[in-house]
Amino acid sequence: MTTAEFTALVQQYQGLVYTVCNQMVRDPSVAEDLAQDTFLSAWRSIDRCPEGYEKQWLARIAANKARDHLKSAWNRKVDSPGDDILSLSGAPPDEQPEELTLQKDGENYLTELILALREPYLTPAKLYFLGEHTVDETARICGRPPKTVSAQLFRAKKMLQQQIQERRVQDGAV
Amino acid sequence: MELFDEKGCLTDEGLHALIAGELDELGRLEAAEHLSYCDRCMDRYMNMLTPEVIEQPAHSLATPVARTLWVQLMQSTLGRSAIAAVAAMLALTFWANGLFNLPQTLKNRQPGKPQTTQTQQANPLHDAWEACSDFWTGNMNFDFFHSNGGK
Numbered sequence: 001m002t003t004a005e006f007t008a009l010v011q012q013y014q015g016l017v018y019t020v021c022n023q024m025v026r027d028p029s030v031a032e033d034l035a036q037d038t039f040l041s042a043w044r045s046i047d048r049c050p051e052g053y054e055k056q057w058l059a060r061i062a063a064n065k066a067r068d069h070l071k072s073a074w075n076r077k078v079d080s081p082g083d084d085i086l087s088l089s090g091a092p093p094d095e096q097p098e099e100l101t102l103q104k105d106g107e108n109y110l111t112e113l114i115l116a117l118r119e120p121y122l123t124p125a126k127l128y129f130l131g132e133h134t135v136d137e138t139a140r141i142c143g144r145p146p147k148t149v150s151a152q153l154f155r156a157k158k159m160l161q162q163q164i165q166e167r168r169v170q171d172g173a174v
Numbered sequence: 175m176e177l178f179d180e181k182g183c184l185t186d187e188g189l190h191a192l193i194a195g196e197l198d199e200l201g202r203l204e205a206a207e208h209l210s211y212c213d214r215c216m217d218r219y220m221n222m223l224t225p226e227v228i229e230q231p232a233h234s235l236a237t238p239v240a241r242t243l244w245v246q247l248m249q250s251t252l253g254r255s256a257i258a259a260v261a262a263m264l265a266l267t268f269w270a271n272g273l274f275n276l277p278q279t280l281k282n283r284q285p286g287k288p289q290t291t292q293t294q295q296a297n298p299l300h301d302a303w304e305a306c307s308d309f310w311t312g313n314m315n316f317d318f319f320h321s322n323g324g325k
Contacts, residue, residue: 010240018230
């Protein structure tokens with residue numbers, strides 16, 4: 001594809017790409033930056049674009065860009081080291097979900113909490129925490145990318161940790 | 175509002191909420207994460223993005239994208255040109271310093287006038303090398319045969 005043809009593609013789909021980005025990040029200036037970034041990434045891998053599927057392909061790249069932006073923003077907000085790290089490094093040892101499973105009382109409670117998680121966290125959390133599958137196995141069974149599953153498990157742990165802390169506060173333990 | 179169904183896919187309600195801007199940050203992250211790998215939901219989402227819903231950026235993206243591509247292309251071309259220029263400079267420097275010159279014995283040699291030194295006389299391999307060089311340059315000389323007793 002020549003640069004002139006690619007420029008025509010940009011003109012044709014800039015509205016769509018911008019809309020996808022803006023609907024996800026809800027910030028017009030960030031959405032414009034992400035849309036530009038989408039087209040630059042698209043240009044770099046233009047030979048991988050399936051013929052006739054430019055729209056879906058560009059929208060997928062835009063969704064990836066928006067996801068990465070939101071993920072880093074969310075990670076900064078919760079002050080976490082990153083989605084790849086699954087341990088709750090900031091929490092005291094007895095508040096780690098894994099540690100809680102070792103306690104007789106905590107085990108049932110944690111199972112309840114895991115089973116009460118909503119999608120998209122319930123399926124990977126059941127497989128990983130209760131089924132004791134690895135992240136890769138969980139990803140394969142769920143049909144999701146391993147990095148996505150890692151991110152979802154990380155957030156599931158955060159949710160569980162928060163619920164455990166809330167319960168401790170209610171019980172007057174803290 | 176349920177954003178995901180029991181299969182882990184986005185609900186129609188969830189997609190409409192995404193389009194209407196009704197999702198919080200975590201909901202939008204979850205939706206983006208799902209749309210980045212689920213073809214089925216991406217197709218459903220694309221079908222919902224009708225021309226009435228499509229927004230246009232405040233500034234056309236074609237110009238800044240084309241400009242960035244041009245800059246990247248120039249950087250790449252100039253980078254290659256710079257490498258080629260440095261290589262040419264090095265080659266010229268080596269050439270000026272005589273690094274690419276033929277050995278002096280070959281350079282100064284005249285047909286029928288062998289200029290062999292004591293060391294070279296004791297080295298038939300060197301003489302053979304010189305004869306071969308002369309052969310390729312058209313100055314056949316069999317002196318080294320004589321110096322080695324015609325063997």
